[in-house]
Amino acid sequence: MLNHNPRDILAAGPDAIAAAFGVPNSTPHPLADELNTAPLSRMAYAAGLAIRPQQPHENDRTVMARGMQSSDFAAMLAAAGTTLANRRFSAVAEHRAFCAEIECRDFKPTAICTTDIDSEMAEVGEQGEITQGRVIVGNGTEAQLRTFARYLRASRALIVNDDVGMLADAAAQLGTAGARTEAREVYAVLEANPTLDDGELVFHADHGNIVASAFDATSLGAAMAALRTMTLMGGNQADLPAAHLVVAADLELAARKLIHESGLQITVTATGRLTTGRWYLLPAPEVAPTVGVLKLRGASNPILVEPWQDEFAYDGAVMRARCDTGAVLVARTLIRGGV
Template sequence: MHKLLVREAATQLETRRATLRPSSYNAEAGTVEAVISTGAAVTRSDAAGTFQELLDTSVVDLASLRGISVLNSHRQSLESVLGTVDEVWREGTNLVARMHLSTRPEVASLVSAIRSGELNSVSIGYQVSAWQDGNDASGNRTRTATQWAIREISFVAVPADPHARTRGNDNATIIQLARQAGMAQEALDGLITRNATVEEAREAILNDLISRSNATVIRTSHNNTTHDNSENFIRAVGEALYVRVAPQHQPSAEARAYVGHTIADIARVVLQRSGVSVIGLASHSLIERALTTSDFPLILANTVGRTLRDSYNQPASGIRLLARQTTASDFRAKTKLMLDSTGVTLEKVNEHGEFKSGSLVEAGETYRLNTFGRIISFSRQALINDDLSAFTDVSRRLGNAAAAFEAQELVNLLQANAGVGPTMSDGKALHHTDHGNISAAGAAPSETTLSAARLAMRKQTGPGGGLITVTPSHILIPPDLETSVEKLLTAIQAMTTADVNVFSKLTPVVEPRLTSATRWWLFASDMESLEYAHLAGAPGPQIETQVGFEVDGVKTKVRLDYGCGAVEWRGSYTNAGA
């Protein structure tokens, strides 16, 4: 299990505070919007000392946040529920939520305070399953959450993230204007903090544009921020080309200078940077010569990579939602260990008596990474025709294909051995009678069969023989069962105890790749049964590009280092259905 973390202030905060009236409150719908996280640094400490915790907001699965609870100060009780989340979306690095507030009388005073703006600070409760350690520009230790999930949102007195607050409509307009103009985040934060009006913000943004346009570029010996740095130049131009195929993307300040450039225009700039005279060169000559430089193929690769990752990183659906994502440092067998203490009991020690020794039981499952890939070619003719879609469409399909491939691998794993799963380290299938996680007779999902499945999972024991905590949270089904299961799980306003839907909080996960029209599974959120991994430092599909010789143009290799395995049989249950 992962520890539940909350974004609340752990130390004395500086006076960076603001009171924002939630003009986004919709009285008719009973909803209010809030910036729930900006990924801002929060000071924490562990055994190694103090560090700055950062959240990578780009990896959060937004679809899974619909319906989670909005609480009072992270109190996990029914009377503390203030509402639910309707929708979450990204605005740059910010996560913004629309929350539906409760009409229950016992929380009316708090809801009223939220509506009036008196209560406007929010905090998130979340679990982290993967970290990336590093240091900031000042050499301070950092830990970035690269795989994490939000479990609840709370209204609090003081948030750790200073910008996690209910938002006004003016603030949304100001944020959009500032980002379009390329205003620095610090300057934008100042506008929001002082509660600036839209007109005040327009004036500040205009002054910021004028001052930046008149500024003299100071070049340093390190040259890390100017376009004389080849890496920065490639990234900026690749992003500018990406804007042509994804107009909704807001380009960075560095990329904005190249937005609207054709491929021939980019080739001209590349050649000029390389000291090559471009006087009198036609478009095809510019491109042909630019292909011989090191920067031009890398710029195209940057654009291809952005398109590929954009399609690959679409919200996961189906079986990928149920598997834990991790990394592997190499291609050797990856072992998942379970350190179990359920067989260790505490015994009374009499006066002058001795303490008896106990031990932790290790249970391990293994799987390994494999390499998958494909080479695609982009012709010289497509480049001369300025046809970006000729290769961005292909890369987008490859991104979708990579995500689909990973899902299919997990489905193949789960459906191995006629549907009971792969063979585990004890020589038995993932779902086996001796594991207590399979129904003796097939039957469709119903209150009776779900109750039996839940009971079986609740009675699971660890390797040491003691009871463990296994809470079913998702039901995996083929599309054939989607309608009947949705009806079964739909919450109703019960008038009698007999009408209570005890499984209304069970989340259905539909996986169209499942071959059986009847088999269904229960999965627990507190004990992962399936796991998949990428090579450390290379999550998802990676690309390499070179100028082709056999092919008149550019060749791009797409590589995916990926593996998956069943790592724990206690976290799932299956029924063959009927």
């Protein structure tokens, strides 16, 4: 079944499976092309031979079955699956456009706060004196990274039949699931209107960040003005430009039409996870972060697919997809709209 050393085949495996999954690679392993007609079954067979040579009483499928249980085979599938899952995550996670990433050192509660200065820059005096300012820390809260996971099982029949398309689609769906899970956390914290460490709600009339009106041009204008004129912790005027409009599903058409006809440089994100009639107006996260999504320090991607040993012997290969995430409101410099 193989014309090369099993270890050479396994070395080409990641590139061969990635190519079969539709993941481009400008410098593939020289043997990768030879495996593209049957990448799963040939990888499983090579992994089985790497464990021990084929015995006289063993047929090819017996060797494949042994290889499917190996860490080498599962690791190759997991690597390609991670790429596909994160590609899909990026396509589905529309909420990320208005969120800032917040790195957590571990899974313990993490203190998060907003900083401001107590004044704008002052002119340097004739003698070169510079007015000192203070950094103000406030709007504190705690957030905790949580782990969400699902299993992905590739059956022996799927591997023997080289049903690459089905496996690739399943891996991509893990990215969809991860993005939807994170979106659920983001919209839940927006709707919850939590209390910050000063004992006050994020959204309150006293903070000037509520427009209690149905969405239309007038209420949007009021929200844009509020972002400009609200007062920050240090007493400065925010003067923030509106960059993101997040609306409930029933407002999507009206929101997109109004933004387009007005020629505003505002990105519209619609979701079915908000209360009917609800809308939010936010500044750009790189200008003034308001909604944060959590990530584990050192993590390069939201989704990690990894080999997994099932509690019970499974006739195939088992992987686990993990998404470490969470959501938190980190400032009051956003506007909530709706009746």
